[in-house]
Amino acid sequence: MNMTLRTDPAPALDDLRALLGERLSTGPSILDEHGRDEAYTPPQRPDAVAFPESTAEVSTIVKICARHGLPVIPYGTGTSLEGQIVPVSGGLSLDMSRMNKVIEVHDKDLDAVVQPGVTRTQLNDELHATGLMFTVDPGADASMGGMASTRASGTNTVRYGTIRENVLALEVVLPDGEVIRTGSRARKSASGYDLTHLFIGAEGTLGIITELTVRLHGQPESILSATCAFGSVDDAVETVILAIQCGLPMARIELLDEVQMQGMALLHPELGLPELPHLFLEFHGTEGGVREQVASFQEIAEGFGVRDFAFAEKTEDRNRLWAARHHAYFAAKALKPGASGVVTDCCVPISALARCIGRTKQAIDMSGLVAPLVGHVGDGNFHLVILVDPEDEAEMAQARDLAATINRIALSLGGTVTGEHGVGTGKQKYMEAEHGAAYGLMKRLKQAVDPADLMNPGKLVRG
Amino acid sequence: MNMTLRTDPAPALDDLRALLGERLSTGPSILDEHGRDEAYTPPQRPDAVAFPESTAEVSTIVKICARHGLPVIPYGTGTSLEGQIVPVSGGLSLDMSRMNKVIEVHDKDLDAVVQPGVTRTQLNDELHATGLMFTVDPGADASMGGMASTRASGTNTVRYGTIRENVLALEVVLPDGEVIRTGSRARKSASGYDLTHLFIGAEGTLGIITELTVRLHGQPESILSATCAFGSVDDAVETVILAIQCGLPMARIELLDEVQMQGMALLHPELGLPELPHLFLEFHGTEGGVREQVASFQEIAEGFGVRDFAFAEKTEDRNRLWAARHHAYFAAKALKPGASGVVTDCCVPISALARCIGRTKQAIDMSGLVAPLVGHVGDGNFHLVILVDPEDEAEMAQARDLAATINRIALSLGGTVTGEHGVGTGKQKYMEAEHGAAYGLMKRLKQAVDPADLMNPGKLVRG
Structure with a gap:
């Protein structure tokens, strides 16, 4: 883990302690908490954790770290899935949780200005009375800064887009401590390089996001959720493809x-859903529009032998359904008590989705592993949760082989190895295969923006 | 015009002629045609014009130019509005018009792979039978490469997005001739820096776009266009704000x-529209959905005293209406025969639109100039066509002053000086004011990607 390259943190920590007092922590449990995310990256403690409260403070912290050559690793909620927040070369974990204010809501412009520590449910709670909503919804209650940095998406993406389509502007602290603003609250702009999108998905390797202007959407007049079952995954996928x-x-x-539905039956028997491939659906619109959409969808699905249509019209039923979907990881784990999950994240053109899932299921069968599948199939994106005993090295190796096979399948079908979880350290080994010479350009950009390689070093691109 | 920096083009042209034969031109009329766009940038001839026919050829051309230090300026249809295609330091104009094939249409994925010389109407003609459409529609019949490079949009943006939201992937020749692919045909990705968006809006200053994968949309089941008049611009704008x-x-x-409507009455008397502020509208959806939208819109508009609602249901009536809108520039010029137009392009948050337009109209009144206003107001974006006699230097100076005033107003309201026309040379003077320190980062990126400053030098960022 690059131990030889590690900087003596003591001089930097002295300066940081003078600035932050008790908001610089080196307590063992704090260090442990900031040394691991939800992935299988080997944990690695930071040298310290800072809890900044303002952009100016972040800028000063970054300047101190730059002066002393100490790496800076931004930390949101710690729910990344590819090791993004693990300080693989030590350094300072910059915990943004105290920068958690919704600064402005512009209801007339359908946007909000937020600090990076605001979580998605916090923002939606604060928006509730306005009739507006923020739509990006990864499984975890992630922070705005974290979602932007990993280019997150979720279940609403098919209609409302990923975080990439839902950020208008950013404030960013660059590696030398300079504060810049990218974009504006205008809906569109042809004014210069698209810096906003450069920082979205950059995983903190180019700078620290200290403020975001995010797009909001009107809460729909009518919402209807539904579940339906199919005789085969193929029939479900063909239904999705045609509907899109x-x-x-x-x-x-x-x-x-x-x-996955077997796990659902174990963890959520109250949903009463048969152990068959399912689509979980939601329709937004006017009352008439929703009725039209449902009728069109049912017509399509009937062509593929749909059964067991069940509608959830009441808010509490809808919430129960989507909570179960967001916690699919835990339902998957119910299939193998004590197991952990190795999670895949490929995304392919939707015309290739049936083939990709078919080959994936073959690969799972050949592996002998248990690997439930859930997917944002309207985007061509699906996850396996490969269930493993993390202590069983042979099984872990098998799981990694299976994940590698599936990633190769996705690439061979014109897709990507990560639709929404990002690169971190976990997906770096696929970058040359996926991007070819373009990965070289990414390295040159990193070098240009962060020549000292202090911003989340070792992630996404290697120095 | 940096004459002292110009390279002797002869050695490069010898190599290029050996490669391209008659597809390298130094004919005076060809050079003139490639030395000006639709803006007021002083024309400047390139040293030669190349007409490449493949990506491999573009790569070889760029390598030859890199070896000899000759600037390369990509050229689409020459319809840019800020001097983007003018070879201000001489060099090779790279005319992409022969790379004009629609390579693949993926009807199941709603995307198409096209060469950069394909124009928007060409693509839509080729798509007609598929039931799909490409939605970005600037006034000119621009090329795909040009629209991507200037981050173009148009009248459909309020629903379907700008070119930024409608490009999935690019093939780009870098300044050293290396060919890279950015993105994939997967709908979303969290895989590395967003190079696609780095090249969109880069105006050819970072590389040459040689292929684009663009998003398509289904042709709507039902389309209804309409016009309606208001007693004041304010009433029209407030209607738009509320509808959005x-x-x-x-x-x-x-x-x-x-x-603008006075000009319309002169150029398009057949439309029979009164000389009052107008909204031109279009509704897409199912038949029921369109009816709902129209009813909701009418209810909102009635609150602001709308009158003279006229619907265009037939395709030919719709086409006539939107052709008139796309040629608004010519209708504007009808107001002052022989005049030319200095065009502005600001874009503000929609809540600031009424204020921005109000102050803009005051500034026009104070200037004594004639300046019709047309706008993609659903995006907060509007244009003035300031009518001037280009031979009258005093009037040109007045027009530039008026444009500067309007741009300052837009910036003071949190907007941008260019919603869709780009920077080129015309808007560079505003970049520091609009972007502050972020403009410095843009320069560093340019330096990292194109250290010899040969890709469209002098545009967007200055070397």
């Missing part, structure tokens, strides 16, 4: 295969 | 002020 091609503006269209 | 806030998914909502 017909331009049905569905808000959510999620696949859960028969293995 | 209510989440009406209108496909087009365009403002034409009373001055």
Whole structure:
């Protein structure tokens, strides 16, 4: 883990302690907490954790670290899935949780200015009375800064876009401590290089996001959720493909295969859903529009032998359904008590989705592993949760092999190895295969913006 | 014009002629044609014009130019509005018009792979039978490469997004001739820096776009266009603001002020529209959805005293209406025969639009100039066509002063000086004011990607 390259942190920590007092922590439990995310990256403690409260403070911290050559690793909620927040070369973990204010809500412009520590549920709670909503919804209650940095998405993406389409402007502290603003609250702009999108998905390797202007959407007049079952995953996927091609503006269209539904039956018996491949659906619109969408969807699905249509009209039923979907990881783990999950994240053109899932299921069968499948199939994106005993090295190796096979399948079908979880350290080994010479350009950009390689070093691009 | 920095082009042209034969031109009329766009940048001839036919050829051309230090300026249809294609330091104009093939249409994925010389109407003609459409529609019949490079948009943006939201992937020749691919045909990705968006809007200053994968949309089941008049621009704008806030998914909502409508009456008397501020509208959806949208819109508009609602249901009536809108520039010029137009392009948060337009109209009144206003007001973006005699230096100076005033107003309201025309040479003087320290980062990126400053030098960022 690059131990030889590590800087003596003591001089930097002295300066940081003078600035932050008790908001610089070196307590063992704090260090442990900031040394691991939800992935299988080996944990690695930071040298210290800072809890800044303002952009000016972040700028000063970054300047101190730059002066002393100490790495800076931004930390949101610690729910990244590819090791993004693990300080692989030590350094300062910059915990943004105290910068958690919703600064402005512009209801007339459908946008909000937020600090990076605001979480998605916090923002939606604060928005509730305005009639507006923030739509990006990864499984975890992630922070705005973290979602932007990993280019997150979720179940609503098919209709409302990923975080990439939902950030208008950023404030960023650059590696030398300079504070810049990218973009504006204007809806569109042709004014210069698109710096906003450069920092979205950069995983903190180019600077620290200290403020975000995010797009909001009107809460729909009418919402209807539904589940339906199919005889095979293929039939479910073909239904999705046709619905997307017909331009049905569905808000959510999620696949859960028969293995995942076995876990659902264990963890959520109250849903009463059969152990068959399912689509979980949501329709947004006017009352008439929702009725039209449902009718069109049902017509398509009937062509593929849909059964067990169940509608959730009441808010509490809808919330129960989507909470179960967001916690699919835990339902998956119910299939193998004590197991952990190795999670995959490929995304392919939707026309290749049936083939990709078919080959994936073959690979799972050949591996002998248990690996339930859930997917944002309207985007061509799906996850396996490969269930493993993390202490069993042979099984872990098998799981990694299976994940590698599936990633190769996705690349061979014109897709990507990560639709929404990012690169971190976990996906770096695929970057040359996926991007070819373009990965070289990414390294040159990193070098230009962060020549000392102090911003989350070792992630996404290697120095 | 940096004459002292110009390279002797002869050695490069010898090598290029050996490669391209008659597809390298130094004919005076060809050089003139490639030395000016539709802006007021002083024309400047390139040293030669190349007409490449493949990516491999572009790569070889760029390598030859790199070896000899000759600037390369990509050229689409020459319809840029800020001097983007003018070879201000001489060099090779790279005319992409022969790379004009629609390579693949993926109807199941709603995307198409096209060469950069394909124009928007060419693509839509080729798509007609598929039931799909490409939505970005600037006034000119621009090329795909040009639209991507200037981050173009148009009248459909309020519903379908700008070119930024409608490009999935690019092939780009870098300044050293290396060919890279950015992105993939997968709908979303969290895989590395967002190089696609780095090249969109870069105006050819970072590399040459040689292929684009663009998003398509289903042709709507039902389309209805309409015009309506208001007693004041304010009433029209307040109608737009409320309609957007209510989440009406209108496909087009365009403002034409009373001055512009005077020009319309001169150039398009067949439309029979009164000389009052107008909105030109289009609704897309199912038949029921369109009816709902129209009813909601009418209810909102009635609150602001709308009158003279006229619907265009037939395709030919719709086409006539939107052709008139796309040629608004010519209708504007009809107001002052022989005049040319200095065009502005600011874009503000929609809540600031009424104020911005109000102050703009005051500034026009004080200037004594004639300046019709048309706008993609659903995006907060509007244009003036300031009518001037280009031979009258005093009037040109007045027009530039007026444009500067309007740009300052937009910046003071949190907007941008260019919603869709780009920077080129015309808007560089505003970059520091608009972006502050972020403009410095843009320069560093340019330096990192194009250290010899040979890709469209002098545009967007200055070397």
